[in-house]
Amino acid sequence: MATFLSQEACPTIKNILLLDSEGKRVAVKYYSDDWPTNSAKLAFEKSIFTKTQKTNARTEAEITMLENNIIVYKFVQDLYFFVTGGDDENELILATVLQGFFDAVTLLLRNNVEQREALENLDLILLCLDEIVDGGIVLETDGSIIAGKVATHNMDDGAPLSEQTISQALATAREHLTRSLLR
Amino acid sequence: MAQPLVKKDDDRDEEADYSPFLGIEKGAVLQEARVFNDPQLDARRCSQVITKLLYLLNQGETFTKFEATEVFFAVTKLFQSRDIGLRRMVYLMIKELSPCADEVIIVTSSLMKDMNSRTDMYRANAIRVLCRITDGTLLTQIERYLKQAIVDKNPVVASAALVSGIHLLQTTPEIVKRWSNEVQEAVQSRAALVQFHALALLHQIRQNDRLAVSKLVTSLTKGSVRSPLAQCLLIRYTSQVIRESGVNTQTGDRPFYDYLEGCLRHKAEMVIFEAARAITELSNVTTRELTPAITVLQLFLSSSKPVLRFAAVRTLNKVAMTHPMAVTNCNIDMESLISDQNRSIATLAITTLLKTGNESSVDRLMKQITSFMSDIADEFKIVVVEAIRSLCLKFPLKYRSLMNFLSSILREEGGFEFKKAIVDSIVILIRDIPDAKESGLLHLCEFIEDCEFTYLSTQILHFLGNEGPKTSDPSKYIRYIYNRVILENATVRASAVSTLAKFGAMIDSLKPRIFVLLRRCLFDTDDEVRDRATLYLNTLGDGSVSETDKDVKEFLFGSLDVPLTNMETSLKNYIQDPTEEPFDINSVPKEVKSQPLAEKKAPGKKPTGLGAPPSAPTSTDDAYERLLSSIPEFASFGKLFKSSAPVELTESETEYAVNVVKHIFDRHVVFQYNCTNTIPEQLLENVTVIVDASEAEEFSEVGTKPLRSLPYDTPAQTFVAFEKPEGVPAVGKFSNMLRFTVKEVDPSTGEAEDDGVEDEYQLEDFEVAAADYILKVGVSNFKNAWESMGADSERIDEYGLGPRESLTEAVNAVINLLGMQPCEGTEVVPSNSRSHTCLLSGVYIGNMKVLVRLSFGIDGTKEVAMKLAVRSEDENVSDAIHEIVASG
Structure with missing residues (x-):
């Protein structure tokens, strides 16, 4: 678990959540002791989900505060992405982590960012979480690098992205992204 | 944008219904995990099973110790497979299982092999896993590899080692600190993230x-x-x-x-x-330094990204608290944020505007806010209410529109906290803005007509009882109050009865009507309501238009002059041992106990090698009183007035540590010497303190209580008692000598020799000062207390305090000198201010209430001047306070 030092310390992430359209867990990772039990974690997830559900976080990442935490979030289809930090954290760092997570997942799921696809590739999502933050400390924020790190581990034949090189995968993904933005 | 269609389970078609984890069950997955033991490993199958296990853990499922161990051992078998994907899942699984020490040993060699693998991914991940699960002893074995990894040319490997270093620094700092050369080198790395991690680690290594x-x-x-x-x-x-x-x-x-x-x-x-x-x-x-920062934040305010807008407005909001003028340039951008989709941003914008706004913009702002209030959550509304309250105190002339706003939101839907915030605000406005009193009280009256919160109703009724009778037409409130007696629950009815009685006591002309109402209350179903009605009917006189007795008014309006926490402890003690004697309110100590500072959340869980941390000071006064009354010699001294904080009489780390606590009684003082013997080879016996009171003329020694034996490291006390003139704040200086018989102790057996040597040890002097005769007793409302004290006893004078470090230092010096309780948080001096007013209250010996108003000013050369105004129940006491300051 991460240790939270004084304000001068390194930026720290308290948790990263990926929830479905009913607020249920797809994959979550907690790095702080603020929520010691599973029920405390579930309660936090429930309140943050209820609080943000009515907002529109589909084009730009949104932000809110809850229990002295800052939460940035972004929704796509039936997947809800959240990144939580302490209330003196730089909001833009949290947003960068969120964006990194989101981009990486988009690449890994080959643009099918939805709950079923995520569950079917849960191993990738979990590895992705592992590559973004280690014990609260930001490891990497660039979505394509994160996706690249995760994808290199899947050399076995049936795995996704195996036929493409990373740069190809990125190119297609970028293309998809731009198209979806222009739409 | 519309929400995606959330399909209900039953109208999903066959295909959509499929989830890879549907109906997953722990027992079955654990069975499946047996494939890990197959001689021919199916990597794909194994990966799937690990994913299922991780899914279960992620959903909050827990494994028993046995299950976890079983899975762990099975997973370690998978190191045989050369499949990269599977290896990654194995790493994840090991981290999730967080194995215990003897399990770690089993994977250590496999992980160390991976740490030296040619595959970068293996190296990076093995480092992170191993550092996560390792302990100090293992770390020395792998330290060499970690140092290499920090300067590895692959950035992922270097980052993994550095981040692991940051975590390890919390548990084994001595090892990580040896890596600073490598870390230093990594700071120069060309890879962006490596530089970031190296910088973080290097700073943490050197932060002290x-x-x-x-x-x-x-x-x-x-x-x-x-x-x-x-x-x-x-x-x-x-x-x-x-x-x-x-x-x-x-x-x-x-x-x-x-x-x-x-x-x-x-x-x-x-x-x-x-x-x-x-x-x-x-x-x-300074404003000059601030300006460029404000300018960029202002640009962020109009960004298309909510996160940027939020970050900027939140920072500006904080700036507005200290430098409202610096933020005014952003007001136009801020106003457009009131309609922001993101309600957090809108609320922050509003409260910032309320802080920076000027008198002319208030009305416009209020209009905008009114439309906005209905669609934000309660927690935001509270923030807005608080901002409006401070705005109103800033611009008292605008009270009308602000009060109207408060009363209109009071009528809207809302939870308890929200309503309480509004009621508190109205009460504060009534208290501080005299013009707002009548309309404010009427708003409160209307609110209690339809208030679902008993707590708020009783608070308002109490407040109404104090303030209502002082208005121009008190009779108009009676109707509202009596309605409560008819309509509400017992608690509210009882407080309504008390409020009625207060009106009756204060307004003689209303008394007959109040009596009629109170008599009706005698038939109430609730005991408390009937009791109160009976009590008031009997105390208020015969129901004719006549002036109420002063004592009765004192009884109705006088505040309880003991702190409630002390009252609570005393009552609890009283209940614990049943007695025939009635409870005596005079037995409750009046000293305000200083709250022990809330301990800051300690960073990390550092193991403390020094055993348990020293326990927090417990409530000392009770302990002292019990201690002293248990000593027969002192039992006749009467009630303890005050005990001072311990005064050290020795330097720290000397042979004998002694401090003294001064206990003040009406006609006596008792010095309690707390002695500690810090020499293991010595036993002290017959320990006394010889006190020379030649510089304290009014004191004469009446007795001592020696300490029979003082072994090593066991604190004990000896006492000396003095007599002094009754009720007089006698001061003086006392010099002390510790006298004792010292005996050698054999450290191996712990036995003392039979023969001892007489010895003496010089202690430092201490004084009994005027502050020892003043109790720290706070008042809840200084202004009221000050006014009720009357100007007759007031003594005002000015003093020059000479050059001082800062205003804060000067204020604290005077507070300590007087030993009084600062009121309403006025002991805190805002940074940068050139003048400050501090309010103190206390009780002087002889049970005299004293209030002090201190006005400080500091000039460019740090010269501090102070105006001291004192009011008390006795003008001699006021003079005494001045004397303390003049001589201090």
């Missing part, structure tokens, strides 16, 4: 060495820091250095300010914001 941190910042602010994240870190470290170094007094320049300002032009928004925030948080920041 101010000079080293300062050097680090100096060199890096000149050089090139590549990643925005590392740049943010550097900004944080820079502001830390600025905080510790202070402003250059000659030029008035701040070191490194230029660097921070330069960062405002960085290309990454993250860095720009971090720098702007750092500048706004500089201590004693």
Whole structure:
């Protein structure tokens, strides 16, 4: 678990959540002791989900505060992405982590960012979480690098992205992204 | 944008219904995990099973110790497979299982092999896993590899080692600190994230060495820091250095300010914001320094990204608390944010505007807010209400529109906290703005007509009882109050009865009507209501238009002059041992107990080698009183008036540690000497303190209580008692000599020799000062207390305090000198202010209430002048306070 030092310390992430359209867990990772039990974690997830559900976080990442935490979030289809930090954290760092997570997942799921696809590739999502933050400390924020790190581990034949090189995968993904933005 | 269609389970078609984890069950998955033991490993199958296990853990499922061990051992078998994907899942699984020490040994060799693998991914991940699960002993074995990894040319490997180092620094700092050369090298890395991690680790290694941190910042602010994240870190470290170094007094320049300002032009928004925030948080920041930061934040306000807008408005909101004028430039941008989709942003914008707004913009703002209030959550509404309250205190002339706003939102739907915030605000406005009283009270009356919260109703009724009778037409409130008696629950009815009685006591002409109402209450179903009615009917006289007795008024309106917490403890004690005697309110101690400072959340769980931390000071007064009354010699001294804080009479780390506590009684003082023997080879016997009171003429010694034996490291007390003139705050200086018989102790057996030697030990002097005769007793409403004390006993004089470090220091010095309780938080001096008013209250010996109003001023040469106004129940006491200050 991460240790939270004084304000001068390194930026720290308290948790990263990926929830479905009913607020249920797809994959979550907690790095702080603020929520010691599973029920405390579930309660936090429930309140943050209820609080943000009515907002529109589909084009730009949104932000809110809850229990002295800052939460940035972004929704796509039936997947809800959240990144939580302490209330003196730089909001833009949290947003960068969120964006990194989101981009990486988009690449890994080959643009099918939805709950079923995520569950079917849960191993990738979990590895992705592992590559973004280690014990609260930001490891990497660039979505394509994160996706690249995760994808290199899947050399076995049936795995996704195996036929493409990373740069190809990125190119297609970028293309998809731009198209979806222009739409 | 519309929500995606959330399909109900039953109208999904066959295909959509499929989830890979549907109906997953722990027992079955654990069975499946047996494939890990197959001689021919199916990597794909194994990966799937691990994913299922991880899914279960992620959903909050827990494994028993047995199950976890079983899975762990099975997973270790998978190191045989050469499949990269499977290996990654194995790493994840091991981290999730967080194995215990003897299990770790089993995977250590496999992980160490991976740490030296040629595959970068293996190296990076094995380092992270091993460092996560390892303990100190293992770390020395792998230290060599970690140092290599820090300077590895693959950035992923280097980052993994550095981040692991940051975590390990918490548990085994001595090892990680040996890596600083490698870390230093990594700071120069060309890879952005490596530089970030290296910088974080290097700073943490050196954070207790101010000079080293300062050097680090100096060199890096000149050089090139590549990643925005590392740049943010550097900004944080820079502001830390600025905080510790202070402003250059000659030029008035701040070191490194230029660097921070330069960062405002960085290309990454993250860095720009971090720098702007750092500048706004500089201590004693000047307007000139602030301006460039405010300018970039203002640009962020109109960004299309909600996160940027939020970050900017939140920072500006904080700036507005200390430098409202600096933020006014942003007001136009801020006003457009009131309609922001994101309600957090809108609320922050509004409260900022309320802080920076001027008198002319109030009405316009209120209009905008009214439309906005209905669609935000309660927690935001509370923030708005608080902002409006402070605005109203700032512009008392605008009370009408602000009060109307408060009363209109009071009628809207809302939870308890929200309603309480409004009611509190109205009460404060009524108290501080006399013109607002009548309308405010009427708003409150209307509110209790339809109030679902008993707590608020009773609070309002109590307040109404105090303030209502002082208005021009008190009779109009009677109807509202009596309605409560008819309509509400027992608690509210009882407080309504008390309120009625207060009206009756204060307004003689209303008394007959009040009596009629009170008599009706005699038939209430609730005991408390009937009791109160009976009590008041009997105390208020015969129901005719006649003046109420002063004693009765005192009874109805007088405040309980004991702190409620003390009252609570005394009552609890009283209940514990049943007795025939009635409870005596005079037995409740009046001293306000200082709250032990809330302990800061300790960073990390550092194992303390020194055993248990010293226990927090317990409530000492009760203990003292019990201790003293248990000594027969002192039992006749009567009630303990005050016990001082311990005064040290020896330097720390001397042979014998002694401190003294001064107990003040009406006609006596008792000095309690707390002695500790710090020499293991000695036993002290017949310990006494010889007190020379030649410089304390009014005191004469009446007895001592020696300490029979003082073994090593066991604190014990000896006492000396003095007589002094009754009720007089006699002062004087006492010099002390510790006298004892010392016996050698054999450290191996712990037995003392039979023969001892007489010896003496000189202690420091101490004084009994005037402050020892004043109790710290707070008052809830200083203004009321001050006015009720009357101007007759007031004594005013001015004093020059000479040059002082700061205003805070001067204020604290006077508070300590007088030993009185600061009221309403006035002991805190806002930074930068040139004048300050501090309110103190206390009880002087002889049970005389004393109130003090101190006005301080400081000039450019740090000369502090003070005006001291004292009011008390006896003018002699007022004079005495002046004497204390004059001589202090």
